[in-house]
Amino acid sequence: MEQPLKYLEQLKNHDWLISKNSQDFYKIATEIYLQLSQLSTQEKPPKIILAEREPVRFLASFIAACAAKCPVFLCNPDWGKDEWEQVLDLVQPDIVWGLDNINLQPSITNYPLPITNAIMIPTGGSSGKIKFAIHTWETLMASVQGFTEYFQLNTVNSFCILPLYHVSGLMQFMRSFITGGKLVITPFKEIESYQLLNINVSDFFISLVPTQLQRLLQNPPLTQWLSQFQTVLLGGAPAWDELLEKAKFYQIRLAPTYGMTETASQIATLKPDDFLHGKINSGHILPHAQITIDNLTGNLHIQAKSLALGYYPQLWKNPGNFSVDDIGFLDPEGYLHIIGRSSNKIITGGENIYPAEIESAIRKTNLIIDVCVIxxxxxxxxxxxxxxxxxxxxxTSALEIETQLKNQLSKFKIPKYWIPLENLPYNAQGKINRQQIQQIAEDFLVNNTNLKNDFYRCRLG
Structure with missing residues (x-):
């Protein structure tokens, strides 16, 4: 029996999945597995796009595809026309689950599959170009094993409000599925509207992105609810100091993490007790991973058993080693500190500036709700x-903000342009869409060349 199916059989009679239509999980998974097993007897297993909206059907289809050793591409059903054209041209699928009225073009690329039993997880959407990190059941298992060893757990109960097609949601399922823990799946909007399940959340891990944490902490009853969780994993994007201080004030058992799609989620995590005792960093490295720091650039180099094998359709020439754009350091106690990203570095007047520092200073003025510096x-x-x-x-004027910044930042680190918006563009994983922000800023400045007021001022020095 294939390994995913083995875990499925073990949970057959267990009430482990808490979601609408959860009783259908086993039936759907076994039926689809039998169908795929017949198709997979052919020389080439079918390539599958999985874009099911309904969570139970998504997960059952995922397990069936893994058990039948079919390459499966996890996809966001809400991608736009341009994104879907990009994905379909790249993947050229044989089977599409979850999309209606989609016009599939004849195969023109016909990329060879580097490995047949691959799990392709999307990444890079915020930059405008979607890529698929090539994972396997083994790389995802390595992530689960590193997680359970780090937290010294035999069973992981997960409360999932993040997208299942994304690594942050998928790995919550994997941890519960592999360890026999409970898995709650519910939309974030239901939490915000107080549709809370009658369960003891003190036994659960919940994963949030910073914008979700911010919204929950603005609501006293939901703040109280969140404080009851065993652990609140925080990732997806950098969290700002004010948000972390607020979480600590309300005794949220926060665990800031560092990881990415390519590493099958977190490879470093700050434990909640460390956070509540004043630590603010990305924590220690999980046992299945290693991180070294480039002495010259500060860039991180990652080795991990959970590391992807490449980006579809190419395998990496040097698997097991991954150099990233992130810049950071390990302190004497082994805690990982992330400073920023080298690709986001801004060079102005010959000075190197990292946006995270400026954004943190602006947030500390308490005059803004959110900010992005480019x-x-x-x-x-x-x-x-x-x-x-x-x-x-x-x-609130830009001049007011600048006045407070003058005592915190060097003159060259104070923004020269200030552009107010009603909302900033984020994706489903809580990451700012910098490409869209860049376009908004450039369009604004072109259209307001002569505009000089409190909200927008251009000056030299």
Whole structure:
């Protein structure tokens, strides 16, 4: 019996899945597995796009595809037309689950499958180009084993409100499925509308992105509910100091994490007790991974048993080693600190600036709700530091914010352009869409060249 099916059989008569239509999970998974087993007797197993909206059907289909050793591509059903055209051209699937009225074109690329039993997880959507990290059942298992060993657990109960097609949601399922723990699946909007299940959440892990944590902490009853969880994993995007301080004040058992799609989620995590005792970093490295730091650049180099094998359709030439854009350091106690990303580095007037530092300082003024700092092309500075922000009050001026920043930051680190918005563009994983932000800023500046007021001011020095 194939390994995924073995775990499925073990949970057959257990009430482990808490979701609408959860009673259908085993039936759907076994039926689809039998269908795929017949198709997979052919020389080439069918390539499957999985974009089911209904969580139980998504997970049952995923397990069936893994058990039948069919390559499966996890996809976001809400991708737009351009994104779907990009994905279909790349994948050229044989089977599509979850999409209606889709016009499949004849195969023109016909990429050879590097391995047949691959699990392709999407990444890179926020940059405008979707890629699929090539994983296997073994790499996902390595992530689960590293997690359970790090937290010294035999069983993991997960409360999932993140997308299942994304690594952050998928790995919550894997941890519970593999260890025999309970898995709750519910939309975040139901939590915000107080549709809370009558379960003891003190036995559960929940995973959030910073924007979700922020919204829950703005609501006293939901803050109280969140404080009851065994552990609140926080990842997907950098969290700001004010948010972390607020979580600590309310005794949220927060566990900030560092990881990515390519590593099958977290490879470093700060344990809740460390967080509540004042630590603010990404924690220690999990046992299935190693991180080394480039002495010259500060870039991270990752080795992990959970590491992807490449990006579809190419396998990496040097598997097991992955150099990333993130810059950080390991302190003497072995805690990982992430400073920023080298690709986000802004060079203005010959000075190197990392947006995370500026964004943190702006948030500390308590005059904004959210902010993103970028660099835009500038003939004088090379790049001009630009803050796109949501003011806390309509009459909040950029001058007020700058006045507070003068005591915190060097002059060259204070943004030269200030652009107020009602909302900032985030994706489903809580990551800012920097490509869209860049376009918004450049369009705004082109259309407001002569505009000089409290919200938008261009100056030299």
């Amino acid at each position: 660099g835009i092309p500038d003939k004088y500075w090379g790049q001009a530091l630009t803050a796109i922000y949501i003011p806390k009050h309509p009459n």
